[in-house]
Amino acid sequence: MSERPVVQVSDLRKTYGSTVAVESASFEVLEGEIFGLIGPNGASKTTIMECVEGIRRPDRGLISVLGLDPHKDIYKLQHRIGVQLQEAQLQKRIKVWEAVDLWSSLYPHTVDGEALLEQLGLTAKRGSWFMTLSGGQKQRLFIALALINDPEVVFLDELTTGLDPQARRAIWALVTSIRERGKTVLLTTHLMEEAERLCDRVAIIEHGRVIEIDTPQALVSKHCPERGVVFSCDLRDAGAGLRRIEGIEAVTEEGTSYRLEGRGEDFVSHVMRFLSDNEIQVRDFRTVMPTLEDVFLKLTGHGIRD
Amino acid sequence: MLRSLLKLTWVEIKIFVREPMGVLGTVGIPVLIFLALGKTLGGAPEDASELPTFLGPQLPVFAAVFIAVGSVLSLVAIISIYREGGILKRLRATPLRPQIILSAHVLVKLLFTTVTIALLLLAGRRFFPVAPEASLFSLGLALLFTTVSILAIGFVIASVVPTARFAQPIGSAILYPMLALSGVLVSAEGLPAGWRVVANLLPLTHAVSLLQGIWTGAGWGDHLIEVAALILNFVICIALSAKIFRWE
Numbered sequence: 001m002s003e004r005p006v007v008q009v010s011d012l013r014k015t016y017g018s019t020v021a022v023e024s025a026s027f028e029v030l031e032g033e034i035f036g037l038i039g040p041n042g043a044s045k046t047t048i049m050e051c052v053e054g055i056r057r058p059d060r061g062l063i064s065v066l067g068l069d070p071h072k073d074i075y076k077l078q079h080r081i082g083v084q085l086q087e088a089q090l091q092k093r094i095k096v097w098e099a100v101d102l103w104s105s106l107y108p109h110t111v112d113g114e115a116l117l118e119q120l121g122l123t124a125k126r127g128s129w130f131m132t133l134s135g136g137q138k139q140r141l142f143i144a145l146a147l148i149n150d151p152e153v154v155f156l157d158e159l160t161t162g163l164d165p166q167a168r169r170a171i172w173a174l175v176t177s178i179r180e181r182g183k184t185v186l187l188t189t190h191l192m193e194e195a196e197r198l199c200d201r202v203a204i205i206e207h208g209r210v211i212e213i214d215t216p217q218a219l220v221s222k223h224c225p226e227r228g229v230v231f232s233c234d235l236r237d238a239g240a241g242l243r244r245i246e247g248i249e250a251v252t253e254e255g256t257s258y259r260l261e262g263r264g265e266d267f268v269s270h271v272m273r274f275l276s277d278n279e280i281q282v283r284d285f286r287t288v289m290p291t292l293e294d295v296f297l298k299l300t301g302h303g304i305r306d
Numbered sequence: 307m308l309r310s311l312l313k314l315t316w317v318e319i320k321i322f323v324r325e326p327m328g329v330l331g332t333v334g335i336p337v338l339i340f341l342a343l344g345k346t347l348g349g350a351p352e353d354a355s356e357l358p359t360f361l362g363p364q365l366p367v368f369a370a371v372f373i374a375v376g377s378v379l380s381l382v383a384i385i386s387i388y389r390e391g392g393i394l395k396r397l398r399a400t401p402l403r404p405q406i407i408l409s410a411h412v413l414v415k416l417l418f419t420t421v422t423i424a425l426l427l428l429a430g431r432r433f434f435p436v437a438p439e440a441s442l443f444s445l446g447l448a449l450l451f452t453t454v455s456i457l458a459i460g461f462v463i464a465s466v467v468p469t470a471r472f473a474q475p476i477g478s479a480i481l482y483p484m485l486a487l488s489g490v491l492v493s494a495e496g497l498p499a500g501w502r503v504v505a506n507l508l509p510l511t512h513a514v515s516l517l518q519g520i521w522t523g524a525g526w527g528d529h530l531i532e533v534a535a536l537i538l539n540f541v542i543c544i545a546l547s548a549k550i551f552r553w554e
Contacts, residue, residue: 055398078401088396093324098317105313106400
């Protein structure tokens with residue numbers, strides 16, 4: 001990842017009639033990174049994305065993609081970006097290879113479509129109608145179409161919504177491989193696990209505003225330093241001793257199982273040292289680490305809404 | 307640009323023929339109805355004077371205009387389905403321009419309209435011999451010219467109709483009154499004076515007049531007003547649709 005920004009958005013605002021969809025959004029996407037716009041449904045992630053793609057015109061603000069204005073230079077830009085849209089469809093009876101072939105005819109510079117289908121595991125489906133594909137196969141075809149012109153920046157909007165876990169994981173591997181080819185990826189998702197797995201950096205969007213930008217790890221350590229440890233042992237009434245562990249904040253006892261909550265990077269080590277110093281035999285031991293979802297809950301005061 | 311247009315047109319032709327009911331409805335049904343009507347009415351010229359002209363010797367012109375109007379309705383329907391289904395939106399994020407997308411669909415409609423009308427002419431030769439003065443080339447050209455001009459009206463409607471559910475009623479509400487006043491059902495002389503003025507402002511009237519003229523052996527020189535009106539209609543419609551085209 002270099003420090004060169006390929007997407008720059010500054011003070012973007014977009015309204016639909018009297019509804020303010022995007023209040024103010026500013027962020028930069030650096031060359032070679034996977035950058036995620038994350039937030040609940042209805043947080044205007046897609047609106048921001050579509051302004052950057054040049055599909056919608058913002059009311060205010062500056063957008064630059066690869067040094068181009070997505071509105072004025074849309075024809076030039078479209079040759080250098082790849083786009084996958086949320087809830088887009090193709091003709092029901094278009095065959096997979098025909099779609100790839102059609103898309104190839106739209107760009108002056110393209111990669112080998114058949115090789116792309118092979119990489120995306122669609123070779124067996126190349127003669128199938130679009131309407132007969134599964135959700136995961138459709139999304140893989142849309143990824144193929146987004147990559148056909150060998151774009152420098154790829155936009156992926158809610159790529160895995162509605163897919164089963166297997167298909168989702170397969171798509172994640174594909175997105176990672178796009179970055180490995182040196183491309184920059186801007187994606188939106190409302191799945192925090194997806195953002196944590198894929199994104200180098202994320203911007204949290206809530207009610208049309210960017211409320212935080214950082215790496216997922218940095219956001220977790222900044223906003224959720226809590227750590228939890230859950231174990232069970234034969235020892236009864238160990239509560240008093242456990243409360244002396246450094247950094248501890250709460251102990252919950254339920255028969256022989258204990259749940260400890262504390263704070264700080266070293267908290268788990270302190271618990272382990274306490275258990276071993278006191279020769280306490282534990283039957284299970286697991287840590288409960290905060291995730292991006294916890295950060296999100298904390299920052300926005302509510303969970304992800306579906 | 308041209309490569310994209312031809313590729314998209316070819317893909318759309320293939321997609322169209324993959325739906326057998328659509329092909330049957332577009333090409334088969336008009337030919338069958340025409341043959342049935344022709345057999346009962348056209349073959350008995352001694353009774354023809356009793357019939358409205360559109361069921362008599364003018365039946366081929368009536369059929370041609372009716373098929374063109376049908377193409378407009380199906381153009382409007384397919385574009386609205388593409389809009390509603392997000393297909394247009396997906397195409398928007400490519401270098402394809404709306405004019406190319408609409409043109410590809412017009413070419414598909416034109417192709418199947420041509421096939422249908424050619425079949426009609428072939429099948430109907432027994433009942434409705436082309437006036438000996440009319441050249442087949444001239445007639446073909448007139449059919450192509452009028453169909454393209456009528457399809458341009460479809461461009462405008464297709465540019466804005468939001469959903470497939472609206473496509474049929476809106477298309478019909480615009481086209482059927484035009485058809486009624488066009489002179490193909492009731493001759494222009496049969497209309498009250500006020501309506502005749504309205505009829506003369508509608509492109510379909512000029513299309514019918516041109517087709518009737520060429521069908522009965524008149525030259526193009528006798529129909530310069532109609533030709534000019536249809537070209538004007540085409541230019542206005544294309545310019546308007548480029549302005550108002552909606553992707554979603």
